[in-house]
Amino acid sequence: MSSPPPPWPWTDPYVADLSLPGMVFAAMARSTHAHAALRSIDLAPALATPGVLAAVDGRAFPLMGGVIHSSRDEPVLAVDRVRYVGEPLAAVAAVSPEAAKAGAASVAAAFDPLPPVLTMRSVGLDVPLHEEHPDNVLRDVALEFGPVDESFASARAVFAGTYHYGASTHAALEPHGVVAWWRPEGRLWVWTSTQCPHLVQHGVARLMGLEPSAVRVITPRVGGGFGGKSEVFSHEVVAARLSMLLGRPVRLILSREEVFYTHRGRHEALIDLRLAVGAHDEILGLDADIILNGGAYAGMGLVTTYYAGQFLGIPYRVGAFRFRSRRVFTNAPPAGPKRGHGSVQIRFAVERLLDRAALSLGLNPLAWRMSLALKSDETTLNGLKIGSSGFTRCLEEIARMTAPLQCGEGEAIGVAGSAYISGAAFPIIPNRLPHSQAILRADRSGLFVLTVGVAEIGQGALETLRTLVAQTLGQPTDRVLAVAGDTDACPVDLGSYSSRVTLMAGNAVIAAAAAVRRQLLEAAGDRLAVAPESLDLVPNRVVVREDPGGKGMSLTRAIARAEERIGTVIGSGSYAPAVEPGPYPGGALGPSPAFSFTAAAAKVRFDPDLGAVEVTDIWIAHDCGRAVNLARVNAQLHGCALMGLGEALMEQAGLHRGIMDPVGMLDYGVPTARDLPRIHAVVVSAADPAGPLGAKEAGEGPLLPVVPAIANAVARAAGLDICAIPLSSEDLVRPSARETPLSGEAALR
Amino acid sequence: MSICDVRTARSLEEALVLTAEGWLPLAGGTDLVPRMKHGLLTGARVVIVRGLKELHGVHTTDTGLVVGACTTIADLCRSSACPPWLGGACAQIAGPRVRELATVGGALLQERRCRYYNRPVLWRTASGACLRTGGDRCLAGGDRCCATQRSLLSTVLVAVSASVVISRGAEERSVLLEDLYGPEAGAWRAGGIIRSVSISRMAEAEGKVAVEWIRRRASIDYHDLVVAGASRAGSPHEVSVTVGAAVPYPRRIVLPSPAPGGAIRSAATLIPSAQSGRLSPAYLRHAAVVLAGRVIARVAP
Known part of the structure; x- marks a missing residue:
């Protein structure tokens, strides 16, 4: 086939x-x-x-x-x-x-x-949008881990900055x-x-x-x-x-215009951030005050509010940190989850401030990040259990790829790092039920029919899940069919979000496949008078592991024997993370069964007279655990580079005169093929015991460091402190050039 | 779409009769149809002229190049008669799919655009009416419409002093493209059809035309600012700069030798003080001066 x-x-x-x-x-x-x-x-x-x-x-x-x-x-x-x-x-x-x-x-x-509330900057001073929130704040979260004030008091250097991250939207092609x-x-x-x-x-x-x-x-x-x-x-x-x-x-x-009003895109964020660096260049402390523009309604904003602070430190070891995170109501379409939910904004702020600190302290930004990297099996101050970490190797890959490069006039390279969840450990609606379930049936024809509740949204989830079944059963992937996206036909799955499908549905799928494998080997062993443990599945056959050319039987025959023995050959699997919440209010928001890690670099060419930025190259090294489907992982890395480029330079979805702007794809700046830089993607494998065959996520995490890597490169090329995304030529144009007087203006009016 | 009638012209004569009665000629539709979708042409009657053979083709003549108005941008690019500077500029227009539909005539008559005007009905209702939609003020500020023609092609062709042939009823006129955007020729062309564009041979010389622009994306987007420089072969001291996209219509400035600096800077003053696009007038004025300096450096003898 x-x-x-x-x-x-x-x-x-x-x-x-x-x-x-x-x-x-x-x-x-x-x-x-x-x-x-x-x-x-x-x-x-x-x-x-x-x-x-x-x-x-x-x-x-x-x-x-x-x-x-x-x-x-x-x-x-x-x-x-x-x-x-x-x-x-x-x-x-x-x-x-x-x-x-x-x-x-x-x-x-x-x-x-x-009176409309058009900006989050006047939090607490406006007309309330909801009577139950008189200050227009959906949730005001303040958490502290470790001795933050002491860490700043004992720091050898303290850096502070205010960062603004503009709202953006998803721009999925299908409305x-x-x-x-x-x-x-x-x-x-x-x-x-x-x-x-x-x-x-x-x-x-x-x-x-x-x-x-x-x-x-x-x-x-x-x-x-x-x-x-x-x-x-x-x-x-x-x-x-x-x-x-x-x-x-x-x-x-919905029309394209209505999609923009429906929105639920990336929250606009305003972040006051402080960083304390110790005598040995370690991060002693981080302190963040985060305001998120949530728009008119709550949506999933509670999660965003926590994520913005809970992921402040990772992928680095931090001595102490605290955050105050507030999601504010404004008269804008509601914001919500967008690729890298809650993390992209804070990652920009932290990575920018780290780069500023590195420059000030004379540290190599990449080597410094390596020295700060979280290692496998560490637990963060807020209780995030890291599992496997390939972050150091990601940074090494970036160093290997970028080290030989020379930068010409107006050119510079910036780097950044990140980590991201492989699914949220706890569901939005608290319960102890499985997050993912799967059913696998072996058909007499030799096909395997997988039924799962996930939604295939173009990311290749079903191909990945089919691959996991195939690998568990030792069969070609095209022997596995997937039935999905029908609540009558499929068992419950929480959905395709939070980078959860590969790990969570994958674990459920592997459990189901393992059950079918066991049934087939037991039936074949019974017929062949061989212990099932000594048998193996290879493409289209059951063989004796130590003597694959010897006695055995075809796969279809093994399925038939199993049906004779037990009836329908079917296996089921389910998955619920074995993760404990942090022992504090909100401690269920942040933990994950496994974390992916990414390092990125960007090379830019900067035109100081126009403030124009051209990104010529993006490098991404991503630790996705074991790559189940390398082509799909690579596609995700390229997609993340593209989306990061758009958010850094072109895309913005805010209010203009109190109205969503833009409301069409002509005006919303998703990068085109001609805008794409050279993308160099490398997959780093740090197999995680929590992942199916060691796999972690790859769909969201790789986006996180792309934006700050570009910003850091521009900061170095332009000699400016970049504090706002998207980058604007108007802000970047060389000040002396901008002040050029225009002679004859009045006479020609 | 809120149009009340659509006809396909079987001949240029039929098309001219209809346009004289107020029907709008539609060739590629890449400018007209989005405005219809946005409810900006309620009740309009449209005559499709795309199929008229008289309006197609790229030909060289003794004096230069003649391009039929319904020639698509893509066909012009593909023509062996198209000089490299023109082909290169055309390749920067919109994106590949639009270039296969959009016509040369349509690009020259492209309606002026504005962030308050080229919007769907709901958006415009929420923002209020502007001068062009029945309001009494420009929403960008002031009492004059600040919309601009975001056409790279018209800027480039104004820079090389191209002319157009317009038919109206039984009449036919050849008009300098730059004048087409002035009040006199502009009034005359209403009710007519552009038949062709003529580009004189002296403007075809390689290296005599240079174009720079500001554009958010390298494809699809309208240009925010286009600056074209041109020098006339045989009279090397005549260097001109044409500013487009950020101005109502392209404006050409002949630079005085030996001190062109003031004129270069004056190019910036052509840009309206009210903001009709994504970039501020202050930035566009600054960028116009920068780009003018760059194109002059490329075309000056």
Whole structure:
């Protein structure tokens, strides 16, 4: 079998391609106010629009949405107040997309404008967005580990800086979309572009007043997520309600503009950071005050608030640290998880300050980082158990690749390091249930059918999981089919986020494969009169390990013998991390079964007259444990380099005049192929005992050091202290050049 | 899309009758269609002229190069008659897919753009109306529209004193491209169709044209600023600088010899003081001077 296995056989590849008998189309009316009381909303004009069949507003949804129990503050559709431009007000179903849009446009809403909160810098001084948070702070977290004040008092040098990290968004190529169908038998089927089908199942059920068993969520192919499709969204719930009203399938696909309003991208961050360096160049202390711009609603912001501080120190050994982290409400679309959730902003700040300190103290920035690196089996002050660490080797690889290089005029190389979780050790909704489950069935044909609950979002998760099965069973990967992304068909998995799939679903998959392997070897051993322990599986055969050319049997025959013996040959596996939370409030946010490590370098060419930056090369060395699928890991490293380049130089998604800006892909600066530098990616293998066959994550961690590596290179090339991302030519242009007087200006006006 | 009628012209004569009645000519559609999608051309009537053979082709003549207005940017690049300086500039326009659709005429008549105008309906509703959408003020500040034509091609062709042939009804005129953007020729071209662009041979000489630009990404994006320098072969003391993309329409300045410094700096003053794009006027003015110095260094004798 040389061709890849077919996709899970739903009708069409993406949600927007689905077409069901009797299907109608929905569109949403949205707020044009950043902050206003919603005085009234009138659906009558929409219902009078030709082709419109039904319309709903916020009164149809009595419960508040939100992933985290303690911060459910987001209405499905606005009820009495709007908190950002683009917030959903109402939804309309019609016989055509055009009629639905016309109906949505005719929804009449009356507002009483309120003063908008447009910046997080005035925290505590603005009109409250939520009555339960009078200071506009969702959560104010302060944690301290070790004697911070003493460490600063005894430091040989203290460095301080204020760093700003701009908001950015995911820019997945496929917009969010859903098809919901309330079926005659009284069940709801939901096809949606999501990273978390089981989360959507439970979220939609709760908001619709249904039992989870009444909701089936299916993820067709998903065109990218990057964290932006890991919550339960308004459009998913309103499509379900409209379908229930009409008894017909309802399709609702967000426009690109609506995707920008839906957002949930990287939090804007303002970080005051101090660093204490000891007599032996060790990090004595770190002290951070972090403010995160969370937008209008909580979403997953509680996690972001903790992550921003909990990952302050890693990948370095730190004598003491403390942080205060606050997530602030503003009248912007809600921020949320984006690749490297919570860590990217603080990594930029720490790596910049480290580089400044290295320059000031005359230390080689790369060698210094090596001396500070966390080693395998260390435990951090806040209780993060590191497991395996290949960080030193990552730095060595960067040194090896960059050492021979010469920098010309205006050129410089910057380096940075990072670590990241391989899945969160504790689920968002506290419980002791498995995080991942898998079922593997051996078919008489010689195929193995794997059923898992993860969502394939383009990252290659299923290929990796199939590879793990294949390696456990000694078979070619194309002998393994994967069925995924259907809550009716698949066991529970928490979803494709937090870089958890390879480790968590991978461990569940390996357990299931090991069970099938055992069944096959026992059946074959029984027939061959050989102890199962002496047998092995090789491609298409069961053989005696010590005599592979001797007696044995074909794989299909072994499967048949096992079926005769035990019936269906099936194995199941599940995984829950064996990790303890830190013994302090919030100690469950941060621990992971394993941590990946990355070192990166960037070479830039700087034009001082224009403040222009060209990144010519990016080097990434990433410790992903054992690379299960080297091609996929390399693809992730390249993708992280691309996204890091974009965040460093081009991408920004903030407010302009109180409105999300930009709202289109022409204006949002995702790098193009012509912007790409040379990317040099190296995989470092530090197999982790917690990972499946030693594997750790590779999808998010490699992004973290790319941005500060670029910033550090620019700082060196330009001779400036880079404190803000994205880099702006206007800020970087040589001051003396900028002050050039313009003669004749007045005469030519 | 909010258009009320679309027709495909079967002949140039038919197209001219329709445009005289107010129909908008659509060739590549890369400028017009996004504006339609954004609800900026409500009720517009559109005549598709892309298929008219008279408007296609790249030809050399005794005096220079003639390019049909509906020739795509990509076809112009691929033409063996296209001089390297022009092909190189065209390769910087938008991205490959757009270049296969976008036409030379469309690039020259590209509508002026602004961060407040080229937006979807909801965004514009939230931000309020600007001068072009029924408001009484420019949202970037001031009482004059600060939108700019972000066309690299028009800047380059103004720099080499290209001219265009315009048909309107039974009339036909040849107009210097730079003048096309002035009030007189601009008024006359309304209701007409650009047939071709002529680039005189003396501007084709290699090494006499240099183009520099500011652009966020190396593909797709509109240019923030384009500065083109040109010198006339045979009269080496005539050096000009043309500023585009950051100004309402490209403006050409002939630099006086022997002291061009003041004129170079004056190029910067062409940039409006209100911000219509992602970069501030102060930065663009500074960059215009820097880029003008660079292109002059490349074209000056």
